[in-house]
Amino acid sequence: MIHEDKRKSKTVYWFIFCVSAGADIVGINCGFDPDICLESLRLMKEALDKEGLKVHLMIQPVGYHTPDINVLGFQGLQETPFGEFISLVTYCL
Numbered sequence: 027m028i029h030e031d032k033r034k035s036k037t038v039y040w041f042i043f044c045v046s047a048g049a050d051i052v053g054i055n056c057g058f059d060p061d062i063c064l065e066s067l068r069l070m071k072e073a074l075d076k077e078g079l080k081v082h083l084m085i086q087p088v089g090y091h092t093p094d095i096n097v098l099g100f101q102g103l104q105e106t107p108f109g110e111f112i113s114l115v116t117y118c119l
Contacts, residue, residue, distance in 0.1 A: 053084035063087040
């Protein structure tokens with residue numbers, strides 16, 4: 027759990043750094059599913075509000091749920107890149 031908290035604080039630090047440096051929009055790209063991206067967006071919003079910073083936030087999640095991912099996102103799945111379609115069909119059933 028300590029590793030998870032350390033990673034979250036590092037991510038929040040970089041978002042605050044980017045906004046402080048003048049970024050107009052910050053967000054999360056498609057490495058993770060919608061649930062993880064929305065949770066990350068909530069953490070970002072809380073941190074930015076705490077710092078008194080205003081910026082546009084965005085997410086672009088991968089288009090399917092990935093319950094067995096690791097810290098690399100869907101690229102870390104052992105079936106990537108060759109078996110993703112089978113994984114997608116299995117999750118939909």
